[in-house]
Amino acid sequence: MSTPTTVIREQVLRYRVAAHELDRVGAHGDTAVLDLGVQDTGPDGARWALEIRGTRVSDEDLFLAWTLRGAPHAYRRAEAAQVAAAVAPWSEADAAKRVFDASRPLKKAGIPVLDALDHIAETMRDIAARPVVKGEMSGALTERLEEPYLRWCNPCQATHAYEQPFRLSALRAGLELEPGTSPPVLRRIPRWRGPAKSVPDHLDPVRSVLRLLGPSTPKLVAGYIDSPVRDVKEHWPEDVVPVELAGQSLDVLADDLDALVDPPTVDAVRLLGPFDLFLQSRDRELVVPGADARKDLWRTLGRPGGVLVGHEVVGSWRPRSKGKKLQVAVTVWDGGTVPAGVEEQAERLAAFRGQAFDGFVQ
Template identity: 25%
Template sequence: MGEPGVERIRNFRLHAHHLDARYDEADVLAVVGACGMQNTPPGAWKAALHNRVPALGAEDLERLLHEKRSLIQAWSFRGAPVVFPAADSDAFLTALVPQKDEPWIYTQGIGLALDALGMEFHEVLALLERVMPKLDDKVVVSKTALDQTLADWVEPLLPAGKREPWRAPSMYGSPDKQTVGGAAVSFLLRPCALKGLVVFGERSGASPAFTSFRAWLGRGLEPSKDAPKKLVRKFLHCYGPSTADRFASWLGCSGKQARRLWKTVVDEMEPLTCDGKRAYVLAADRERLFAPEPLERELLLLSAHDPYLDQRDRAVLQADKTLQRRIWRTVANPGAVVRRGEVVGTWTGKKKGTGLEVEASLWAGDVDVRELRDLAKDYAAFRGLELVGFKA
């Protein structure tokens, strides 16, 4: 069988990301659990889920996360806050715990703090793990408060000669708000999250809140030997055909860790050729990949950081590298106008009082602007706003 071609890949990935049709509330766990939903900036996961299950309002989503707790938010791949089904916690957390000499995700910057303390990574992490169970009975509001609260809990466990440098002002840019100990804790919260020791709780106004996995769900995190397989399957189903290197990029982990995880499902993969290079797809997905189905929805208004836009092979979404730089910026990515899987423009929204102004920049001249405006109107309503301006 020949190359699938970019249009088949787009069709396959739209289906895997539940963007080919409008899904129902009964599908929520499958939709969110496909590959998790990043929640930076705050609210990104809600916009992503709205695009897949538009019948649910923002309050419905809050209920799923904070009341039913069938969903959970924790630091996961790339060290980012991610919302995923509580039942998939092993895949999004414990599967990412490194082995042997593999580095932890999102901890590279801790070196300055460790040098100032004269301590090793594993020493500080072990001390932090000893105090983390105190979160079983506590909710801490704001990330700054969490860092310093945990640092204060750790301090009595330090050798006497380490306590003064632990309390010294941080070297990471906020010496008036953070200590060296608080900075070290900040980096080590990712390993703690992957071990099920800290999760996000219900926000308090504009501030995030934090507690333990046990306090949130009433049980501890239970590792599973199949967790690595589950994680790789999720990636390949949503982003296949792909490679181990792209998997490493998506996770934000070392190549060594990614290759170890990748090998757990190698007997479930099949090779094929994409753009002249070898890539892999789950054997169970190959038939669907080569047999695209009609899309019930061809035009989408995706918010920045939607999981569909997280594809590592960006040329699938937009072949023009100049336009790619307008989609994926260093900071403040815009939303994307997607037609049949291809990004054909960007958009931004600006809140004005109780209204929302949306401006789109289109690169294709045959986009249905009226349909695009309707999508913007729906998005504004989802946010409890009125569309007061639209330009494309």
């Protein structure tokens, strides 16, 4: 076994900024984060994440689907079948973990979760002969599915299909989410022939997490994918090398070691969306060392975005829309003034939204 290379926190964060292409200028037709999917949660979502990476692609070049953790993610449309294969559960245990409490009634009824997902997918595809709103799809599923697939929902005072199996079955059914719809509209992916038989390396979620959020461990990667650690270990790449960070043993893809050891110095300033991939790693103490700052940034409800200056997340931000004007509330965790470059990014956000920037507010 090779001797681990020692790295420090600054190297890791500078490496990630470069891997995420957050330091790019100009317009580009693609970005590496599309390999893992760009989460589309919130008013700006995936489109803003692409914008701050200089990525200019049309809606026709992307497709949106519920995938990892049941969250909506944007991917390259040309890779829809490969993505469906890449994000599918690896095993029965993996499927059971991903659907949470929905696995218990299925197990009691003797129905494997993987079989259940296929059954739900087949039913959903039949229902979605035309574009269908999520609520309509849910109601139709309730009429067609048996008891182990259904639960009582107190907030709605109604019976529904379990949420996670519902979401994870949609792409298996060849259904995508129509962009800009709320509530979401599901529609058939054109020319769908089912998930691909194999997954290319760049779409493998374990390799992608290692490349974009590395160096890492099976436990951290499992936390991102929402899979059992055992399954992640079984899919751990052979071409990794060990590194040591603050006494912790981690792995990085061998091809990325040089970039990790000698990452570029970055001075970019970016307003990261609340669910930007840069903020999605499970080693939050590394990304934001301060406990109070982590509490501010990763709230359970009403999560703000992060202010990235160079390789450091130095504060949080929230948009304040007033008609055609946009104000931005910025909290700098060290109590200092708004960093240079943030105003330019706020103006960029306003223009992206079709508004005019109207200054900072508390």
